[in-house]
Amino acid sequence: MSNRNDSVPHFWLHLFLVFMVLVTVYPILWVLTVAFSGQQALMFVDLPPDPSVLDRVRAVVPWPAQVSVQNFVDVFSQQPFGRWLLNSALVAAATTVMGVFLATTAGYAFSRFRFPGRRAGMMSFLISQMFPGTLTLVPLYIIIVQWLHLGSNYLGLILLYSTTAIPFCVWMLKGYFDTIPRELEESALMDGASPAVIFWKIILPLSKPAVAVTALFSFMTAWNEFILALTIMDQESMYTAPVGLRFFVGGFAEQQWGYFAAGSIVAALPVMALFLFLQRFLISGLTAGAVKG
Amino acid sequence: MTKPVFWLATLAVAVVLVPTVAMAEIELVVWHAYRGKEKAAFESVVEVFNQDHVDDVRVKTLAVPYDAYADKITAAVPRGKGPDVFIFAQDRLGGWVEAGRTMEPIDFYLYEEITDDFIPSTLEAMQYQGNTYGLPMNFKVVTMIYNTDMVASPPQTSTELIEVAKLHTNEAGGKFGLAYSYSDFYYHSALMNAFGGGVFQGSRDPVLNSFENVQSLELMMQWFDVDKVMPAEPSSSLITMLFNQGDAAIVFSGPWFLSEISESIPYALATLPTVDEAGGAPMQPWMTVEGAYIAAPSQNKDHAFDFVLYLTGPAAGKTMALEGRQTPANLRVYDDPEVAGDVQLSAFRAQVEHAVPMPNFAEMTMVWSPATTAMNSIVRKASSPQAALDQAQKDVEERVKSLRK
Amino acid sequence: MRDASVGRTVAGLITALVIGIGLMSLILGEARRTMTRSATEQNAVVTAAAAADVLARVRDDGGDLQAMTVALAAALPDLEQLRVIDASRRQLAASTHAADLEAGDFPQRLKREQKGWFDQAKELEAAHSTNVMEGKARKDEVLLRAVAADRLEVVLPLFDEDQVTGSVQAVTVAVLPADASGGLPGWIPVLAAALLLLGLLRLLPGGWPRFAAGLVVTAVALYLHASLGADTLTNTRLVGEQSVADHALDVSSALRGRPDVDADDLAVTRWNIDRFRVGRATFDDAGLVAVGRVEDGFDRDRGRFRQGAFVLSLLAVVFYYWVATGWARRTGTALVKHRSAYGFVVPAMIGMILLVFFPFFYGVLLSFFNKTLYNVNQPLYDLWVGFDNYVSIIADTGVVRTAEDGSRSINFQNFYWTLGFTILWTVSNVFIGTTLGLTLALILNVKELRFKPFYRIILILPWAVPNYITALIWKGMFHKQFGVINQVIQIGGGEPISWFDAWYTSFFAVLMTNGWLSFPFMMVIALGALQSIPNDLYEAARVDGAGRVQAFRFVTLPSLKPALVPAVILSVVWTFNMFNIIYLVSQGEPAGATEILITDAYKIAFEQYRYSYAAAYSVVIFLILMVYGIWQNKVTKATEGI
Structure with missing residues (x-):
């Protein structure tokens, strides 16, 4: 791995990282404050009349007036939030598998084969991201629900999310595959291996970092989506977690920001867990170079 | 019990149960966007209906988060994939009628015995181009909510209001006598209507820059900028926080606000004051009315109407009023002593006498953006009320024209 | 050739x-x-209109409506059945249909299963009053449908003075032209x-x-x-x-x-x-x-x-x-020759064609018509406007507005202002996201730096927490009186700022929010890409006497390129169309100055109900991005192999 930064003292790197951590964490601490306040209000600073500097300093520190886990309890007890999380997990996991599968195969073809339509195909994947999605809700509804009869079905969502994630994943993987030396495959070809075998046995194991990134991306695409999930699902037991979260706010009714914050924290946990799991691929010593050497 | 006997018994029970289940042949699907207490009350009301109709109808509810509820209806209902009945505020009604295959007209079912039971303005909100498309369930209207520790008796006039508000304002300390989303056009409607202003007239021609509208905005700016009794950037979360910390004495808000008030704050409700500057006319907020509509592609319209009638009737209304804390549109609900004795419900009931149903035609949605822009630039003092409204009027006229092209 | x-x-x-x-x-x-x-239909309409005319006259004269209904059906050669609905009294006023005759004398009270007839009459009434009110013809006042292969039903309004009070339903045998x-x-x-x-x-x-x-x-x-x-x-x-x-x-x-x-x-x-x-x-x-x-x-x-x-x-x-x-x-030969390559691509392509390209083509098609909420049920081919929508988008050149007093101001609703702002927004966001993400990835890739797992997991948080709430927390932090940021400014002795009052402060607020939300993504991409750089390249560079800066320029950057270039291109595309943050945080304040093209398109579609115009807007956005994509592709040769 890179040695180039060895001459920068770690102290300065830590200083920068700690600063970034503070910036990153501060708004999230406010989310936590709302979640653990036991109240429903979105937080603003609370100042006494004619505040002193000290009052202001105290006011900008995110901390609830009293700590309570009531919001978390209510989120799970007053609606089937656990079920919704499970649905989300199912859809997101399936999207990840499907998205990564479709993207690795396509990415591999774009990287390794020279065939007519290759550039056009790649550009069409890129271009597909450029058309704004504001007007596509009704056409997508027609395709999924009326044509494919996948209303209120996990598969409908999985298909939608996979295709949303594919273009980025294909490009990402194609770029990574390009960096893997061809000599490895050529020697395998000599040994009589088919393209499919080379792909599964040689290329994929070498591409773990890129697959990890695309897996995380596919997962996130499915995990946070809200409008399609809501439009397609016609049973409460089929809703996903982001749909469930939106129950707490919006419209002319009381705004349950406490529940929303608590639910958001809970929804972030699986993402963190997935990242913890995937990050060993992001920093693994198993690089193309290592194998090559 | 030995095993075979147990299985036989199970079989017997199943044989007995199956026919009763099979008899409830008609299933009505109902969509709504209720949550919390409102949802619980709504579901219990539906449960009662199901109990009464064990033999013929079974109503199934689906709660949909408000933020994309309208989109879901727009996508699903015209394609016959939607519910039999859905509940929504009147603001999208006109648009859905124009779009077609969404709203079922129900005038055929209506007779005076039915319509006389409803507060007239709420029923009016359900009508578009001379046809009625739903029955009103609940209305939501802004009223005056005040902290009884700070304000002993509610102000009756705008002059009194500002006097009281000034007593409780300390800008440096973040304390304000009056807090409401004054820069939000929806909340401003109360003042606008007091002056006799409005957004459309006649054949739905926009009249945003009318003299009355300008006057109403000048008064609002007087309160905000000269009397300085209101906070800046008044988002609804901010107002909730101020009131809950005892930093706002009087708030103009609707029923949704009440459940956000913390237990430590003693409060009461009163009708919005009259406006001395408008010749003593009362403030008249825009009212939203939640209607129960039958979906045009429904296969069970007659049953759906019976359900709508039940839902908007006195029994269901009472449950939703007392348990869901909603304000029913059915007058007969208020004959009930328990409802009549409820100070909050009576306060909203009193306010509705001075309320105007928000326009339900599609052109209304074109007003919000230009009006919000105007409101913000007025509050920011970037332009005068007249200039800002002139611009808004121009924008809305242009939009209406291109829709009707 | x-x-x-x-x-x-x-x-x-x-x-x-x-x-x-x-x-x-x-x-x-x-x-x-x-x-x-349509000639056949017109024949049916003529028959029905004649019948309706006669019936209205008989009704006004107080004549026997039922007798005339029967007489008309007998007299007019193609008229088979006739029915008169009096909607104002909810009555079936007259009819020749056998089932209606069996049900008793006329008028009959309409039954529940006859609601459709009543609704038809009311629909015609509403159509008539709408057309009168708007001063033009938008809603059908004649309803027509085929009831059998050679039978047409025409429904016409029945007038009383200027009011529609009922309808006439006529079933006719089709009269075909030669x-x-x-x-x-x-x-x-x-x-x-x-x-x-x-x-x-x-x-x-x-x-x-x-x-x-x-x-x-x-x-x-x-x-x-x-x-x-x-x-x-x-x-x-x-x-x-x-x-x-x-x-x-x-x-x-x-x-x-x-x-x-x-x-x-x-x-x-x-x-x-x-x-x-x-x-x-x-x-x-x-x-x-x-x-x-x-x-x-x-x-x-x-x-x-x-x-x-x-x-x-x-x-x-x-x-x-x-x-x-x-x-x-050649296409045929290529398909056969490269069948394994196509086999790898086809599964992804099928999904894309169905769920991405199909809606896209629908949008492009829509943009050549004038479809709005008000004509959504008219046949599409009646609404063809060609390039009109595009012309009116592009012709919107009044960036500077001159008020009556001669003062000049920027018209923030103008297309070119919004386009300029969108570009500014995109460039600064992608710059911040990429720089920050890349820097952090490089630092987190330093060997023997401690606590790396801790930093990594914390720094990805903005991506993990649903952005609906974090965006609103950021909006709250920029509140003038009760926001954290102004409190910090006041602690430092400064004056509070009204963040959403000027376009540049408002821009700063949305930029901070989106920068915060987007750097973790770039960081993860860069972390993944850094793994593809073989160590011996650095060794070689060092042997060649390259310094840190040179090693970064000649080893790290070129190796990151294959992964970073698509990530940057796609970031540009996504940020260009980043609806949520603008919608939630600045809401376009002040006066629409911080709207971006996509929020405009959204408003055109869902607030103004001009579907075709919004589609044209979307196509314009698409074309702008495509020009960018082609340019970027040319500069970086991203579609080329190594």
């Missing part, structure tokens, strides 16, 4: 003619069927001529001349076919109109002389109405067809046919080129 052998040229010619003439015949046939159908076809079908001489010309090809040398000759033959054949087709259309139209005029006279004479019918009511032009009940004036009271008038009304239809024919001709020419140049054959 050198490949243009006789065989291929002929194959190309035949493909082109089969496709061009075949499809053209299809639309021609469809157009003729439509014309015949068959207008005559002479040879247009394509036979064309095809014969084309085949004759084929002989000429042999005489021409290969390459360009032969290719061009084939092209000319294709074009001439298609042109001939199209103009012959247009003539048949005109003829069909006139024959249809004549049939309506004749039918109207038939109806009139069937009614003439009856004691209960007023002779004044028998002016046939009164019955010749379109679906908005506006007189069509295609013939006079003597039944003489006004050819000029018919042709005027027909111009648009013919224009539409011409446009269709033109598009089909282009398509045919494309096919000619494809086959004649041997490209088609």
